[in-house]
Amino acid sequence: MLQDNSRIAREEKFHDQRFTNPSVRKNTVSRFYSLARSIEHEYKQFLFQNSQGKTIVEYGCGTGSYAFDIAKNGAEIVTGIDISSVAIDIATVKAKEEGIEHNLYFQVMNAENLTFENRSIDIICGSGILHHLDIQKAMYSISLVLKPNGKAIFIEPLGHNFFINLFRSLTPGIRSEDEHPLLDKDLVLLQKYFRKVEIKYFYFTALVASIFVGLPGFSLMLSTLEFLDELLFKLPFMRKQAWQVLIQLSEPVEPINS
Numbered sequence: 001m002l003q004d005n006s007r008i009a010r011e012e013k014f015h016d017q018r019f020t021n022p023s024v025r026k027n028t029v030s031r032f033y034s035l036a037r038s039i040e041h042e043y044k045q046f047l048f049q050n051s052q053g054k055t056i057v058e059y060g061c062g063t064g065s066y067a068f069d070i071a072k073n074g075a076e077i078v079t080g081i082d083i084s085s086v087a088i089d090i091a092t093v094k095a096k097e098e099g100i101e102h103n104l105y106f107q108v109m110n111a112e113n114l115t116f117e118n119r120s121i122d123i124i125c126g127s128g129i130l131h132h133l134d135i136q137k138a139m140y141s142i143s144l145v146l147k148p149n150g151k152a153i154f155i156e157p158l159g160h161n162f163f164i165n166l167f168r169s170l171t172p173g174i175r176s177e178d179e180h181p182l183l184d185k186d187l188v189l190l191q192k193y194f195r196k197v198e199i200k201y202f203y204f205t206a207l208v209a210s211i212f213v214g215l216p217g218f219s220l221m222l223s224t225l226e227f228l229d230e231l232l233f234k235l236p237f238m239r240k241q242a243w244q245v246l247i248q249l250s251e252p253v254e255p256i257n258s
Contacts, residue, residue: 002252003139007178008110011083011132020086034213038226038229039155039202039246040127044069046153046248047125049074053084054122059111059142059154060129064091064104066198071095071104079116097226124152130247131156132179135186138160139193143252152194152249157162157181160240164207184240195251204227 047056049064052074059068061080071078082088091106109115111126113134124142142152158166159181168181190197206225212218232238 007056007134008083008112010178019183031210031213032207035203035206035210035218035222036155037222037245039159039200042200042246043125043127043153044154046218050123050151055120056113056123056125057081057116057121057145059124059126059152060132061091061126062063062087064094065127067091067104067106068095068098068100071100075103078104079129080104080106081111081114082106083108083110105124113168114141114145118144119147119150121145122150123146124150125153125154128157130154130186131159131181135182135189136192139190142249143193146252148252150250150252154247154248154249156247157244158201158240158242159183161204161243174219182245187245188246190249193253194249195253196249198212200244200246201244202229203243204232204238204241205231207243211246 043088044066047070047169051070052241056075056078058064058070058080060080061082062084064080067078067080080088085108087105088108092101095101095104095106096186112131123220124146130138144153148213157164160183166179187197187199203226205228206222209218209222212221229242233242
């Protein structure tokens with residue numbers, strides 16, 4: 001598969017700048033990410049239950065968002081990869097400071113062209129990374145390096161909700177020009193590379209709780225609205241309106257280069 005080097009270069013530049021000055025993005029989106037407790041809990045629970053003794057790659061790791069916890073949870077080897085050398089340098093120093101460099105490594109790598117040996121990785125995980133990539137190239141590469149019984153798990157944003165897209169259009173400076181929140185066609189494409197695709201939808205009415213972050217009753221409101229969202233997402237036509245999805249992939253198909 002041919003690589004779009006200009007797009008990759010733009011992503012590399014954007015993320016180098018982002019990790020050099022992380023406060024710009026953090027201050028803008030922190031209110032919304034305060035809502036993401038339940039999806040992060042399920043993501044972490046999956047990793048902690050499946051990581052012991054395993055070879056794991058954190059895909060688009062940034063400065064090592066989950067890699068540190070996984071390495072401390074008994075994983076055999078954890079490798080964090082990112083296109084940003086700034087992020088990798090920061091994460092490498094942090095691993096040495098915490099004394100866990102014996103099973104935690106960081107490497108600059110293009111996520112669309114993984115350089116691990118075929119069928120060598122037990123688990124690939126990532127949060128907010130796939131929507132920066134060419135999905136087909138990424139899935140092809142992931143399905144190549146995962147073991148036959150390997151699994152992948154991702155937290156990703158969806159791109160259908162009008163109000164969320166309006167917010168995105170009003171805040172272009174906090175995202176790269178090439179990122180693309182996932183659409184139905186992207187979710188369907190996953191089935192080309194994995195026999196088992198599980199998708200769970202999060203946050204529709206719960207987005208209202210972002211107004212009340214830090215106020216009394218916020219947690220109760222968020223829990224109530226999340227319960228309402230669970231009911232709404234039982235209706236297939238409502239799922240497009242979710243803000244985020246938890247994607248679990250297993251049983252990789254032997255890929256054909258296309």
